[in-house]
Structure formats: C-alpha cells, structure tokens
Amino acid sequence: MTRPRGPLRLGVNIDHVATLRNARGGSYPDPFRAARLAEEAGADGITAHLREDRRHIRDSDISTLGSMLSVPLNFEMAATEEMQAIALRTRPHAVCLVPERREERTTEGGLDVAGDAARLKDYIAPLREVGARVSLFIAADPVQVEAAAEIGADVIELHTGAYCDLHAEGRLQERDTEFARLRDMAAKADTLGLEVHAGHGLAYDTVGPVAAIPQIVELNIGHFLIGEAVFRGLKPAIAEMRRLMDEARA
Numbered sequence: 001m002t003r004p005r006g007p008l009r010l011g012v013n014i015d016h017v018a019t020l021r022n023a024r025g026g027s028y029p030d031p032f033r034a035a036r037l038a039e040e041a042g043a044d045g046i047t048a049h050l051r052e053d054r055r056h057i058r059d060s061d062i063s064t065l066g067s068m069l070s071v072p073l074n075f076e077m078a079a080t081e082e083m084q085a086i087a088l089r090t091r092p093h094a095v096c097l098v099p100e101r102r103e104e105r106t107t108e109g110g111l112d113v114a115g116d117a118a119r120l121k122d123y124i125a126p127l128r129e130v131g132a133r134v135s136l137f138i139a140a141d142p143v144q145v146e147a148a149a150e151i152g153a154d155v156i157e158l159h160t161g162a163y164c165d166l167h168a169e170g171r172l173q174e175r176d177t178e179f180a181r182l183r184d185m186a187a188k189a190d191t192l193g194l195e196v197h198a199g200h201g202l203a204y205d206t207v208g209p210v211a212a213i214p215q216i217v218e219l220n221i222g223h224f225l226i227g228e229a230v231f232r233g234l235k236p237a238i239a240e241m242r243r244l245m246d247e248a249r250a
C-alpha cells in the first residue's frame, strides 16, 4: 500500500514523571508541566499508561490530560472493562491496548491478539465508535500483525523492547535479527492497511535504525527521555531525540 507519509511523529510518554511524583506522594514533579514542555520541545503527542495498579499515572491524570493537551493523547491501557469505561469517558485521540501483569517491572511482551481475537474485536468496536484510533501493542510477529488487521485495528505499535535490550547487552547478532523482524513486520502491517508505530526502551543509541524504517510513522518514547532530563533538562533531551529521528529519516 502506498500512503502519503508525513514526518515521523514523536509521542512523549510521561509515565515516569508520575513515577517520581508518586515516590513522595505529593504533586511534584508535575506530569502536566512535563507534557507542556514536551509540546514546546516538539512532541507531536503525549502518551500515558494508566496501569491497573496505578503505579504511575492516575485516573485524574488521564482526565486532566484529556482536557489540557493541544496535541493528541495516546492512552495506553490493558483491555479490561474498567479501562474501557475510562477511555469511553475520556475519548482520547488514540487508545493503545497493551498486555499487563501486576508483577512485571515494565511491559514485557506484546498483546496476544491472535489468541484473544474474538473478544478484542468486540472490545475495540465501542472505542472506535467514539472516535478513538485503536492501536495494539504487539511483538514483531506475523501472526499478531495479521490478527490485528483481521479484528479491525487502526494501528499497531511494534514493541522495540527486545531490540533495545539485546543492543544494551551487546548481543549484536540477535539484536540484528530482532531488528529485521521489526523492519519486516512494519512492511507487512503497512501492506495490510495498518498504520505502524513503534516504541519501548528506545534511547539515543537505538532510535536511528527504527526511525529509518519507512513505514513507521510514530515513535513513543518515555523512560529514557525522563532519565536523560535529569542531566540535560526535559526540553533539550526531547529536542535531541527529535534531531536524531529527523537525521535518520532524511
């Protein structure tokens, strides 16, 4: 499929500003201030993940973000009834369904769309009816890509965590194999009519090759940017990521 492609969008995930805030139980640092700074630094969207255990983002954060942002909100959530009700109330620009396990430190794998296709097809229908673009956070696996298209998702977000971990561990051959999967699944998804996003664990030293995959139109990046903000400030940290993305895409 040949679709017009604009510049690669950057969604800044502010979950870990909320992690810091919650560490002391007060209101500092303020995720909304981070969202505003991200917009000023060139973010095309804000991503926030309301985990079932509320370890970072809280319900009130989602409703405030829904009303204050001038860029689209990408609301990440598990495919539960509770989260669906919140999304239907908030009506975010996009809902990204992610797998969740209480005990995990972070999102460990992709959603099993193929194994839960009938339920997910019914689950996403009302979200799409209220105007949310439905994205599925999946591993670079052909079975999952095909299932995402079959149930009528608008978007897939390819999980880049394995690629980033293998890079960090110096397992370069395995990293390259995982990268080839990301590249091939982006092309396959595009052919099936799905919009393609990617994210998780991306940093300055891993973003370039992913940003250069032509079918990918959006990257969602959080943890690294919030960490890097400690050293160089949030706006410069985001601006450097933006620069690297644009350089890779040129």
Ligand SMILES: CC(=O)[C@@H](O)[C@H](O)COP(=O)(O)O
Residues within 6 Å of the ligand: 013, 015, 048, 049, 051, 076, 098, 105, 106, 107, 137, 199, 200, 222, 223
């Ligand atoms: C789905 C995803 O990749 C992000 O939401 C990421 O999970 C940030 O949140 P955690 O660090 O809590 O996993």
Ligand SMILES: NCC(=O)COP(=O)(O)O
Residues within 6 Å of the ligand: 013, 047, 157, 198, 199, 200, 201, 202, 220, 221, 222, 223, 224
């Ligand atoms: N969906 C991925 C995301 O929002 C950001 O993940 P991370 O950069 O915080 O690992």
